[in-house]
Amino acid sequence: MAEMTPEQLRLLRDVFQNACGFVLRDDLKFIAERRLAPRLEALGLRDFGTYQRYLRFDSRGKEELDVAIDLLLPRETYFFREPAQLTTLVDEVIPRLAQDAIGRSLHVWSAGCSSGEEPYTLSMLMGSHPLLKDWDIDVLGTDLSQKALATARHAEYGPSALRSTTPEQKAQFFDLAEQGRVKVKREFKERVRFGWLNLLDAEGARLLPSMDVIFCRNVLIYFDTETRRRVVQLFSERLRDGGYLLLGHSENLFSLTTKFELVQLSGDLVYRKPRL
Numbered sequence: 001m002a003e004m005t006p007e008q009l010r011l012l013r014d015v016f017q018n019a020c021g022f023v024l025r026d027d028l029k030f031i032a033e034r035r036l037a038p039r040l041e042a043l044g045l046r047d048f049g050t051y052q053r054y055l056r057f058d059s060r061g062k063e064e065l066d067v068a069i070d071l072l073l074p075r076e077t078y079f080f081r082e083p084a085q086l087t088t089l090v091d092e093v094i095p096r097l098a099q100d101a102i103g104r105s106l107h108v109w110s111a112g113c114s115s116g117e118e119p120y121t122l123s124m125l126m127g128s129h130p131l132l133k134d135w136d137i138d139v140l141g142t143d144l145s146q147k148a149l150a151t152a153r154h155a156e157y158g159p160s161a162l163r164s165t166t167p168e169q170k171a172q173f174f175d176l177a178e179q180g181r182v183k184v185k186r187e188f189k190e191r192v193r194f195g196w197l198n199l200l201d202a203e204g205a206r207l208l209p210s211m212d213v214i215f216c217r218n219v220l221i222y223f224d225t226e227t228r229r230r231v232v233q234l235f236s237e238r239l240r241d242g243g244y245l246l247l248g249h250s251e252n253l254f255s256l257t258t259k260f261e262l263v264q265l266s267g268d269l270v271y272r273k274p275r276l
């Protein structure tokens with residue numbers, strides 16, 4: 001298998017960082033070698049130096065970059081991930097949203113939604129919430145992996161996606177499919193839309209509606225500080241005043257922005273865009 005020299009790793013890191021923010025750290029070298037080596041073989045390229053030049057300068061480089069990003073970026077996700085945070089959403093955030101929403105509609109964005117488990121979880125929790133009965137709930141899932149989005153749109157999952165789902169939730173929100181798989185029930189699938197969006201693309205994000213809640217969990221950790229700042233700025237533009245931003249448990253806005261206030265709820269900490 002081809003090995004990556006430190007210089008090739010540095011050049012590839014630049015390519016991925018510019019394209020999608022992902023930092024190809026030194027400790028990911030072996031994973032990158034293993035996952036990208038078949039691409040060298042498929043394209044008839046002799047080493048990773050030639051591969052990085054192909055990505056940058058070849059007329060098919062952009063296409064290949066999408067393939068490489070799909071192979072490299074972590075896409076780990078599952079239904080009802082981080083249950084304590086979801087309990088806070090249900091018990092404390094939703095009642096606040098229901099109280100101060102204008103009209104009976106909510107826009108929710110799962111940014112970096114991978115194969116759809118997170119936006120469907122949000123659809124399930126909001127769609128079955130007694131305070132939101134007959135509300136119009138619109139959940140948007142975006143990602144830059146076309147492969148992940150295709151799985152999301154199909155809405156059928158195997159057992160590993162249900163590792164944090166209780167038997168009661170399984171019965172309430174899923175239909176059984178073949179070979180131990182499940183399908184998201186129609187009423188919870190219907191209110192979720194998916195779209196391709198690179199979070200570095202501020203112009204593209206401006207086309208999205210104003211959001212009441214943004215979930216961006218386990219995405220910022222892969223970016224450097226400057227990219228996090230850019231993406232968080234984009235969230236502050238897309239969130240309505242008084243709207244909530246929920247990050248993954250190992251992520252925070254410390255030293256990134258002053259545009260959000262940290263709200264201590266009884267179950268968890270969440271961010272809110274202050275009202276002017």
Ligand SMILES: C[S@@+](CC[C@H](N)C(=O)[O-])C[C@H]1O[C@@H](n2cnc3c(N)ncnc32)[C@H](O)[C@@H]1O
Binds near residue numbers: 021076078144
């Ligand atoms: C580890 S998954 C997290 C999925 C889900 N949010 C969760 O916490 O279960 C990270 C996702 O972020 C996506 N991602 C990474 N960089 C991105 C970018 N620049 N724009 C859009 N999506 C990105 C990846 O493709 C991947 O699907």
